[in-house]
Amino acid sequence: xxxxxxxxxxxxxxxxxxxxxxxxxxxxxxxxxxxxxxxxxxxxxxxxxxxxxxxxxxxxxxxxxxxxxxxxxxxxxxxxxxxxxxxxxxxxxxxxxxxxxxxxxxxxxxxxxxxxxxxxxxx
Amino acid sequence: xxxxxxxxxxxxxxxxxxxxxxxxxxxxxxxxxxxxxxxxxxxxxxxxxxxxxxxxxxxxxxxxxxxxxxxxxxxxxxxxxxxxxxxxxxxxxxxxxxxxxxxxxxxxxxxxxxxxxxxxxxxxxxxxxxxxxxxxxxxxxxxxxxxxxxxxxxxxxxxxxxxxxxxxxxxxxxxxxxxxxxxxxxxxxxxxxxxxxxxxxxxxxxxxxxxxxxxxxxxxxxxxxxxxxxxxxxxxxxxxxxxxxxxxxxxxxxxxxxxxxxxxxxxxxxxxxxxxxxxxxxxxxxxxxxxxxxxxxxxxxxxxxxxxxxxxxxxxxxxxxxxxxxxxxxxxxxxxxxxxxxxxxxxxxxxxxxxxxxxxxxxxxxxxxxxxxxxxxxxxxxxxxxxxxxxxxxxxxxxxxxxxxxxxxxxxxxxxxxxxxxxxxxxxxxxxxxxxxxxxxxxxxxxxxxxxxxxxxxxxxxxxxxxxxxxxxxxxxxxxxxxxxxxxxxxxxxxxxxxxxxxxxxxxxxxxxxxxxxxxxxxxxxxxxxxxxxxxxxxxxxxxxxxxxxxxxxxxxxxxxxxxxxxxxxxxxxxxxxxxxxxxxxxxxxxxxxxxxxxxxxxxxxxxxxxxxxxxxxxxxxxxxxxxxxxxxxxxxxxxxxxx
Numbered sequence: 144x145x146x147x148x149x150x151x152x153x154x155x156x157x158x159x160x161x162x163x164x165x166x167x168x169x170x171x172x173x174x175x176x177x178x179x180x181x182x183x184x185x186x187x188x189x190x191x192x193x194x195x196x197x198x199x200x201x202x203x204x205x206x207x208x209x210x211x212x213x214x215x216x217x218x219x220x221x222x223x224x225x226x227x228x229x230x231x232x233x234x235x236x237x238x239x240x241x242x243x244x245x246x247x248x249x250x251x252x253x254x255x256x257x258x259x260x261x262x263x264x265x266x
Numbered sequence: 267x268x269x270x271x272x273x274x275x276x277x278x279x280x281x282x283x284x285x286x287x288x289x290x291x292x293x294x295x296x297x298x299x300x301x302x303x304x305x306x307x308x309x310x311x312x313x314x315x316x317x318x319x320x321x322x323x324x325x326x327x328x329x330x331x332x333x334x335x336x337x338x339x340x341x342x343x344x345x346x347x348x349x350x351x352x353x354x355x356x357x358x359x360x361x362x363x364x365x366x367x368x369x370x371x372x373x374x375x376x377x378x379x380x381x382x383x384x385x386x387x388x389x390x391x392x393x394x395x396x397x398x399x400x401x402x403x404x405x406x407x408x409x410x411x412x413x414x415x416x417x418x419x420x421x422x423x424x425x426x427x428x429x430x431x432x433x434x435x436x437x438x439x440x441x442x443x444x445x446x447x448x449x450x451x452x453x454x455x456x457x458x459x460x461x462x463x464x465x466x467x468x469x470x471x472x473x474x475x476x477x478x479x480x481x482x483x484x485x486x487x488x489x490x491x492x493x494x495x496x497x498x499x500x501x502x503x504x505x506x507x508x509x510x511x512x513x514x515x516x517x518x519x520x521x522x523x524x525x526x527x528x529x530x531x532x533x534x535x536x537x538x539x540x541x542x543x544x545x546x547x548x549x550x551x552x553x554x555x556x557x558x559x560x561x562x563x564x565x566x567x568x569x570x571x572x573x574x575x576x577x578x579x580x581x582x583x584x585x586x587x588x589x590x591x592x593x594x595x596x597x598x599x600x601x602x603x604x605x606x607x608x609x610x611x612x613x614x615x616x617x618x619x620x621x622x623x624x625x626x627x628x629x630x631x632x633x634x635x636x637x638x639x640x641x642x643x644x645x646x647x648x649x650x651x652x653x654x655x656x657x658x659x660x661x662x663x664x665x666x667x668x669x670x671x672x673x674x675x676x677x678x679x680x681x682x683x684x685x686x687x688x689x690x691x692x693x694x695x696x697x698x699x700x701x702x703x704x705x706x707x708x709x710x711x712x713x714x715x716x717x718x719x720x721x722x723x724x725x726x727x728x729x730x731x732x733x734x735x736x737x738x739x740x741x742x743x744x745x746x747x748x749x750x751x752x753x754x755x756x757x758x759x760x761x762x763x764x765x766x767x768x769x770x771x772x773x774x775x776x777x778x779x780x781x782x783x784x785x786x787x788x789x790x791x792x793x794x795x796x797x798x799x800x801x802x803x804x805x806x807x808x809x810x811x812x813x814x815x816x817x818x819x820x821x822x823x824x825x826x827x828x829x830x831x832x833x834x835x836x837x838x839x840x841x842x843x844x845x846x847x848x849x850x851x852x853x854x855x856x857x858x859x860x861x862x863x864x865x866x867x868x869x870x871x872x873x874x875x876x877x878x879x880x881x882x883x884x885x886x887x888x889x890x891x892x893x894x895x896x897x898x899x900x901x902x903x904x905x906x907x908x909x910x
Contacts, residue, residue, distance in 0.1 A: 146531045150531055161520070190322075191325060214317030214320055216378065224500055228494075228498065256558060
């Protein structure tokens with residue numbers, strides 16, 4: 144009887160993991176707020192980047208302000224390979240990263256271990 | 267709380283349990299038994315392990331899973347089961363949870379320390395910058411901070427001081443140690459008119475110079491920018507790893523559940539044993555070694571090469587450099603010194619005068635050689651009039667009321683040489699000299715031989731490249747015979763001569779049919795060929811390096827650096843592959859062992875050992891990357907003897 148319950152439990156747990164991690168889940172996309180020839184967007188770092196995709200307007204100086212709430216040493220660095228940015232994000236503090244918006248395109252960024260991903264779209 | 271403090275805290279709380287484990291065979295038991303262990307482990311879980319759990323939960327809510335997920339799930343399972351077991355009077359294994367946390371934090375602590383030293387290259391470069399400069403303001407030299415220096419400022423540098431920014435010496439001379447920027451170990455003698463590089467150290471003389479580049483435009487600032495970009499870039503090989511990492515953690519959780527079910531349901535193991543196998547699987551599978559295998563090696567490799575004046579643009583270039591079959595060189599300025607000099611004049615004294623009159627307005631390097639020679643022999647050139655270019659051959663103009671011409675051997679389509687001159691011309695060309703034909707009133711009156719000698723280091727570099735099994739090719743606009751003679755002097759296999767500047771890229775494309783090609787050339791004139799080649803190596807000289815032009819930029823204009831650049835790229839790339847291999851092997855072998863596949867052979871992995879192994883795997887990957895700093899380069903072992 145025990146074994147039957149364990150088997151059923153295992154099947155349920157596996158299906159849940161597969162659905163939760165591999166299933167399609169929509170991600171939020173946020174446009175940066177433009178004020179006085181500057182655009183600024185906040186990204187919260189906690190178990191990933193929220194919002195994970197930010198949209199910037201081309202040609203306007205832009206800043207992404209990261210606030211890391213996550214204690215993981217994985218997320219303590221943010222790396223934009225296309226811009227040569229590799230910065231340390233202090234915990235529970237705002238840390239602004241300046242993005243060069245001169246060339247439109249989609250730019251991926253990631254944590255120091257490349258486990259969490261975010262995206263910047265410049266258009 | 268820092269990783270170090272979290273580690274120390276969990277170590278102190280784990281120690282009593284460790285002592286019990288070792289001393290248990292001798293009849294020692296912990297006072298308070300399971301309850302003491304419960305309190306100690308609860309402390310570890312609440313303080314040292316809490317960040318793992320927080321992070322795992324935050325990631326979970328975003329449909330993500332990372333290494334923290336594995337640590338949190340693994341230790342929480344062991345801990346919660348032990349609480350249940352304690353309350354129902356069964357055997358507990360709190361120590362597993364506590365030890366795993368301690369070992370993983372130990373691994374992370376080392377990893378953090380080593381990652382810091384791996385990424386130290388950029389900080390070291392920035393640290394080279396001078397803090398202040400002695401600038402001429404209102405007729406007096408005053409110390410101003412570096413940020414206040416502007417282009418055009420006159421700056422004084424005393425013995426032992428740092429040159430603040432890039433510029434040109436206005437007055438005085440000295441020897442300057444440029445090793446920190448160019449990798450050149452010998453101090454360089456400089457005088458008025460010579461370029462100086464910011465952050466280099468002045469030797470014994472005092473001089474003043476005019477600032478030409480400040481702030482982000484200086485060579486050092488550009489090097490820093492390039493190294494930063496290279497260190498954050500990804501080698502293409504990493505992309506496969508990323509795809510694996512994305513699905514890895516959930517897959518491991520599923521594997522752990524399967525392990526538990528198979529052991530408990532099918533093989534009839536006890537609940538405790540089945541769970542221990544599952545926990546071991548979760549702990550051993552942590553993919554962090556995989557995640558840091560490429561970035562750490564890339565950081566150390568590009569950082570080390572930057573110190574030698576070799577700037578590798580990104581991981582892609584590094585990987586491409588590994589597959590190179592052919593190295594193509596531009597002749598002038600790359601293999602040769604790039605300062606042509608007149609060696610022979612055939613004909614009367616009027617030959618040089620006519621030539622100088624014709625060349626006085628030209629900026630061609632050969633014209634410079636002719637004018638230098640005229641200047642040395644005390645001739646004053648009088649500019650000719652009515653200039654007319656003879657397409658691809660030379661120029662024609664009026665000198666002293668007579669028509670005169672100068673140009674290369676293609677002019678022989680229009681004019682004829684005496685048999686004697688033809689013979690002399692062949693002789694000179696075979697001696698690696700470029701021959702210029704000078705004529706007046708439709709008659710060839712003489713020849714001027716100009717030589718651009720190969721650099722001292724060229725022959726050695728070519729030999730080293732050939733020893734690495736590479737095919738070497740020289741590309742030049744020069745005459746076939748001259749090119750062949752130079753090629754023979756330095757030992758190059760193949761020569762492609764008579765290539766017009768615009769056709770260099772096309773020549774590279776043709777060579778690419780036989781395999782990937784690297785092209786080494788002047789960063790300023792050879793941009794199309796540099797971008798066409800699989801690996802473009804831009805040879806710089808001092809402050810004028812063209813960073814955009816090549817995948818690899820050499821600060822020094824020395825062919826030996828081409829060898830070093832290729833060797834370092836290969837070393838770094840093989841290190842990346844080695845790291846990835848070990849990280850993968852570790853996970854692929856570790857998981858089956860942890861799952862108890864070899865239990866029949868007596869080979870099992872307890873959760874504690876799995877935790878230790880996991881700490882060791884990231885530790886060994888970072889250590890292996892740091893070893894790149896120490897690896898020997900064959901090409902540096904043979905410096906060219908300086909013969910004064």
